[in-house]
Amino acid sequence: MRIVLVRHGESEYNPLNIIGGDPNLSEKGLEFANNLNKFIENHSKWFPKKCICSAKKRVQQTVGAFKNKMKSILVSENLNELNAGLCEEITYTQFYQMYTEEFTKRYQNKLSYRYPNGESYIDLIERVRPVVEDIQSKGEDVFIVSHQAVSRALMAHFTGENLEDIPHIDIPLHTLIVIEDGKKKGMISVGSIDMSDTLIQESFDFA
Numbered sequence: 001m002r003i004v005l006v007r008h009g010e011s012e013y014n015p016l017n018i019i020g021g022d023p024n025l026s027e028k029g030l031e032f033a034n035n036l037n038k039f040i041e042n043h044s045k046w047f048p049k050k051c052i053c054s055a056k057k058r059v060q061q062t063v064g065a066f067k068n069k070m071k072s073i074l075v076s077e078n079l080n081e082l083n084a085g086l087c088e089e090i091t092y093t094q095f096y097q098m099y100t101e102e103f104t105k106r107y108q109n110k111l112s113y114r115y116p117n118g119e120s121y122i123d124l125i126e127r128v129r130p131v132v133e134d135i136q137s138k139g140e141d142v143f144i145v146s147h148q149a150v151s152r153a154l155m156a157h158f159t160g161e162n163l164e165d166i167p168h169i170d171i172p173l174h175t176l177i178v179i180e181d182g183k184k185k186g187m188i189s190v191g192s193i194d195m196s197d198t199l200i201q202e203s204f205d206f207a
């Protein structure tokens, strides 16, 4: 079973380091969505045709660019980004300045830290569990379009990464993460500056 994970394209909040919310894609994010559409077309034999995605606008706008390439699209609120509660729609700098004690608690234990009125990574890992179980029981290849923290939580289930490492896994924007048979096979940066797709980790063939 092949699982391809990706974050939504760059949102209007990403360059400003604003946490959460429901922003639109930025121009760069829209460009990525179009590049992703071309990538799927160029690698159509290899690419999963079943898409599962979050309900947030930035994800829906990303999926909108390639929806006609998919056989099915399932929207699940269980794939919405980590709920940062009190800290939704503020920057990390504001989080530190306004709620220093909370910021420090999170820094010390990012896995179990629960935002006031929000969630922890442990909560998120449990929230995505039913989606993962459904995918595993069906055994079909899937393309999951979601968010940074959600992609980390999904990796906890699909690859069995060490739980302590989960909140720190690097999930770059505009990059596909390929998991096959429970192992992370590699990452593909889609539509880089020279418009070519770059295989970051050369351990598989995506032709």
Ligand code: G3H
Binding pocket: 019, 020, 081, 082, 084, 147, 148, 149, 167
């Ligand atoms: O809140 C949204 C972010 O994608 C999660 O990032 O857990 O590294 O702060 P963070």
